[in-house]
Amino acid sequence: MQSVFSRLRFWPRSLQGQVLLSIALALLVAQTISAVLIWKEQSHRRESSMVSSAAFRLLGPPPESRRARRNDDDDRVPPPFRLSHGETSPQRPGEPRLERVEHELAEILTAQGFDAAEVVVFERNPLADPLSMQFMQRHRRELAVFSNEPMPRLVIAAVRQGSGQWVSTRVFSEGGEMRVLAPLVGQTIVLYLVLVGAMALILRRITRPLKALTRRVEDFAGNRTLEGQIDPDGPDDIQGLIAAHNAMEARIAAMLDEKDVMLGAIGHDLKTPLAALRVRIEAVEDDVERGRMAATIEDINRSLDDILSLARVGRPSDPLEPNELSALVADVIGEFEDMGEAVELGDTDRMVLPIRATWLRRALRNLVSNALRYGQRARVTLAKEGRAAVLRIEDDGPGIPEGDIARMMEPFTRLEASRNSSTGGTGLGLTLARAIADQHGGTLTLTNRHGPQGEIVGLVATVRLPLG
Numbered sequence: 001m002q003s004v005f006s007r008l009r010f011w012p013r014s015l016q017g018q019v020l021l022s023i024a025l026a027l028l029v030a031q032t033i034s035a036v037l038i039w040k041e042q043s044h045r046r047e048s049s050m051v052s053s054a055a056f057r058l059l060g061p062p063p064e065s066r067r068a069r070r071n072d073d074d075d076r077v078p079p080p081f082r083l084s085h086g087e088t089s090p091q092r093p094g095e096p097r098l099e100r101v102e103h104e105l106a107e108i109l110t111a112q113g114f115d116a117a118e119v120v121v122f123e124r125n126p127l128a129d130p131l132s133m134q135f136m137q138r139h140r141r142e143l144a145v146f147s148n149e150p151m152p153r154l155v156i157a158a159v160r161q162g163s164g165q166w167v168s169t170r171v172f173s174e175g176g177e178m179r180v181l182a183p184l185v186g187q188t189i190v191l192y193l194v195l196v197g198a199m200a201l202i203l204r205r206i207t208r209p210l211k212a213l214t215r216r217v218e219d220f221a222g223n224r225t226l227e228g229q230i231d232p233d234g235p236d237d238i239q240g241l242i243a244a245h246n247a248m249e250a251r252i253a254a255m256l257d258e259k260d261v262m263l264g265a266i267g268h269d270l271k272t273p274l275a276a277l278r279v280r281i282e283a284v285e286d287d288v289e290r291g292r293m294a295a296t297i298e299d300i301n302r303s304l305d306d307i308l309s310l311a312r313v314g315r316p317s318d319p320l321e322p323n324e325l326s327a328l329v330a331d332v333i334g335e336f337e338d339m340g341e342a343v344e345l346g347d348t349d350r351m352v353l354p355i356r357a358t359w360l361r362r363a364l365r366n367l368v369s370n371a372l373r374y375g376q377r378a379r380v381t382l383a384k385e386g387r388a389a390v391l392r393i394e395d396d397g398p399g400i401p402e403g404d405i406a407r408m409m410e411p412f413t414r415l416e417a418s419r420n421s422s423t424g425g426t427g428l429g430l431t432l433a434r435a436i437a438d439q440h441g442g443t444l445t446l447t448n449r450h451g452p453q454g455e456i457v458g459l460v461a462t463v464r465l466p467l468g
Contacts, residue, residue, distance in 0.1 A: 023195065024192065031187075051104045053171045054121070058157065085165060087164070116160075118159070132154050152172045152173060155172075206234055209232075229249065328360065331361075348382040362433075363463070374459070390464050399456035443463070446460070
């Protein structure tokens, strides 16, 4: 269900926004249901009042009494409330009928023995009814007390008797819709202000320490040398979570410190005898054998440097500093050109972004070295694409089988399984370059280049770095 809501454009991503919107939607649904039920109840009450008024007037004194008292009543009964008699139905074309009121009124009249062959109840605009207009002009004050609506509803109940004579009466009723809905709208607004406001304060107290914890985790993931810890804040559950994170962070930092000490000791203990061996091989008279021994020592030193660099890349000591990336790329390419390597620097866009220059140089050297080793030449370009700096290194080599590209990013992995230095390094170059890209919040991807016939004609290593 959450994934469905997350695809909606209006659905917020924060916890506070989602809870507040959920409460607002639930309150809106509840108030809508309440408004419908109240409106139906009011409509039923209003219709019952119409039926009662119409039945009371139609079931008045018998005709003989009415004729005997007509002269006295004519002066006291207002014109709209008198019974009207006619040969035809008083309903005009287009006037809406109230079928439920007709049914209830017919049942009452039948139960009282009233001669009602047909019952018709309909609405009429009071301004289009002369008797109603006369009544409203003469009794404005009484109508103001009776109804707060600017214009009451006029309902006419007409009954056709067995003789064919039509008897009708008029009933005034309140409009009622706005009088029912207006308080509900006001009530809903008050509930929104009180409930949503209170929930916003509660959620703010909960989400504020969560946001601080999230920032701390993000900072710790990017730089594990943070100082201090987060002060527990918020409800007890959130404080317990922060305390657990502080303990975990302290334990991870201690383990990383131990690892650095161990790596430093390993590096010192290994490089010292390697330096001694380098001195001792000078006593070897055979130049060929001495060269092989020196190359082996150099391979061991290079592998040791790669291993130590890979272990320390996740915990850099130098800070991020703004650098002109195109100048750094040109400087590294210049080093290869000075050594006579087949390296070509293509188009580069000038851009400044926060980087660790020493580490990024190392990653670029590894990628260019791989391109030269396996593809005989390297072409380097730098472009700005959206909010990212994109560095591409292309070669003309045999590429990598699609199923092995992901595996090539793993440590000590090579397509050529031997450890022969003439066919490649130790298998740490790509791993170290990817780790350095991750350290900068970027990515390293490998893709094959294809020719016109779909054949693989080279490999492209792409490094994407955020501009900040």
